Amino acid sequence: MRLSGFLKDKLVFLLLxxxxxxxxxxxxxxxxxGSYAVGFVTTLxxxxxxxxxxxxxxxKRSYYKELLARLKGLDQKYLLTEMLEPPxxxxxxxxxxxxxxxxxxxxxxxxxxRRASEDYREYIETWVHEIKTPIASAHLIxxxxxxxxxxxxxxxxxxxxxxxxxxxxxxxSNSVEKDYLIKPVNLQSLVSAAVRxxxxxxxxxxxxxxxxxxxxxxxxxxxxxxxxxxxxxxxAIKYRLPRAAAQNEPGEEAQPEGRITVYAESGSxxxxxxxxxxxxxxxxxxxxxxxxxxxxxxxxxxxxKSTGMGLYLCKKLCTRLGLGIRVESDGQTGTTVRLTxxxxxMFLLEENASH
Numbered sequence: 001m002r003l004s005g006f007l008k009d010k011l012v013f014l015l016l017x018x019x020x021x022x023x024x025x026x027x028x029x030x031x032x033x034g035s036y037a038v039g040f041v042t043t044l045x046x047x048x049x050x051x052x053x054x055x056x057x058x059x060k061r062s063y064y065k066e067l068l069a070r071l072k073g074l075d076q077k078y079l080l081t082e083m084l085e086p087p088x089x090x091x092x093x094x095x096x097x098x099x100x101x102x103x104x105x106x107x108x109x110x111x112x113x114r115r116a117s118e119d120y121r122e123y124i125e126t127w128v129h130e131i132k133t134p135i136a137s138a139h140l141i142x143x144x145x146x147x148x149x150x151x152x153x154x155x156x157x158x159x160x161x162x163x164x165x166x167x168x169x170x171x172x173s174n175s176v177e178k179d180y181l182i183k184p185v186n187l188q189s190l191v192s193a194a195v196r197x198x199x200x201x202x203x204x205x206x207x208x209x210x211x212x213x214x215x216x217x218x219x220x221x222x223x224x225x226x227x228x229x230x231x232x233x234x235x236a237i238k239y240r241l242p243r244a245a246a247q248n249e250p251g252e253e254a255q256p257e258g259r260i261t262v263y264a265e266s267g268s269x270x271x272x273x274x275x276x277x278x279x280x281x282x283x284x285x286x287x288x289x290x291x292x293x294x295x296x297x298x299x300x301x302x303x304x305k306s307t308g309m310g311l312y313l314c315k316k317l318c319t320r321l322g323l324g325i326r327v328e329s330d331g332q333t334g335t336t337v338r339l340t341x342x343x344x345x346m347f348l349l350e351e352n353a354s355h
Contacts, residue, residue: 006057017049056089063092078103121171128168135161158201162234166309169227173316180221180321187264187273188214190222194229195262198237205237206258207277213263218271218341224317229275231310232337236260236277238306239299239335269343270324276336282329290327291315 007014021042028038063085071080081103087093138157142150188211195202195209202209240258261276282290286297294308311327318325324340 003057006060010053017046021045059089060091063087063089078106121174124167124171128164128171131164135164155201155204163307165227166231166307166313169224169313169317170309173313173320180224182219182221184217185220185222185225187216187218190226191229191262191273194226194233197226197230198233201234201237202260205240207237207240208259210259210261211263212261213265216264216266216271218273220321220323220341224321228314228317228339231314232275233260235310236275236279236335239279240277241279241333271341271343273339273341274336275339276334278334281332281334282327284331287327287329287331291325 024045025038025042028041029035066085067080070083071077074080074083081096081099084096084099087096135157139154142154142157191211191214195211201207236258258278261274263274265272265274280299283298286295286299289295290297290311291314292308293312295312296306296308299306315325318339322342324338324342326338328336328338
């Protein structure tokens with residue numbers, strides 16, 4: 001609170017006081033009072049006014065200065081009303097009352113939207129679990145009626161399952177802390193499980209997984225990491241090189257169309273899991289936006305009907321779990337995704353004990 005601003009607010013009061021002083025001086029002069037006495041009375045009156053204004057300014061300045069300091073020190077600004085000191089002047093009392101009412105109104109609206117969001121999330125989770133039953137039934141029907149058409153329907157059904165699972169994890173991504181369990185996880189078994197889940201699309205796409213150096217233990221949530229790996233494998237399958245690029249000579253055994261290499265590296269403070277493919281790659285202009293929600297890029301429009309949600313969810317879940325994720329590509333051939341797991345104190349203790 002600046003003095004100039006305070007005096008500007010008191011401009012009318014100061015003008016009135018000046019008129020009062022002038023009127024008193026004229027009255028005293030007309031009554032024959034000496035100029036010395038007139039000057040003394042007017043000076044004393046002005047001094048009292050100045051002291052009163054100064055005391056008021058210092059009190060307000062101290063209060064608002066402390067208020068702004070507390071506001072600046074808060075990460076959550078809306079908590080300011082909980083830290084307000086009882087004011088000592090009426091203007092601040094009105095301000096505090098207004099802030100409390102505004103904060104209460106905001107909390108009511110936030111609670112209302114939170115309840116609506118929670119209801120919607122619960123509905124989506126219930127719907128996902130319910131839809132799994134007819135999907136499983138459809139799989140059984142197709143298994144009992146093999147044929148070319150059944151294989152095509154099986155592929156489309158698998159895509160539906162992927163989108164359903166994606167919807168489930170999307171609804172849970174804002175509350176990962178309520179549904180995750182950090183424990184030691186062996187990357188060899190987890191990556192193998194992810195490859196088994198994607199076995200059929202890998203075979204049909206002539207993609208060969210190459211796994212090595214995965215006998216490493218990390219601390220994370222097994223279920224969430226399995227979903228992330230599934231999304232990365234699905235991307236590698238979708239954005240593989242076109243089939244025409246891998247034509248074989250007559251009589252020659254059909255060769256895999258592409259390769260997905262998965263391996264782990266252990267550093268001093270973190271473990272890096274690398275998933276690399278030899279597909280079409282990611283253009284340089286798209287590389288910085290692959291984690292944006294709904295971003296499909298030029299590849300998503302040319303080669304596959306992409307939703308732009310896979311890598312977005314991977315990034316969001318990795319952030320929630322404290323993992324790092326980055327994507328590398330030369331823009332022409334191949335994409336490499338690296339997941340980094342920080343070595344916790346528990347991990348380092350176990351590692352030292354094994355040595």
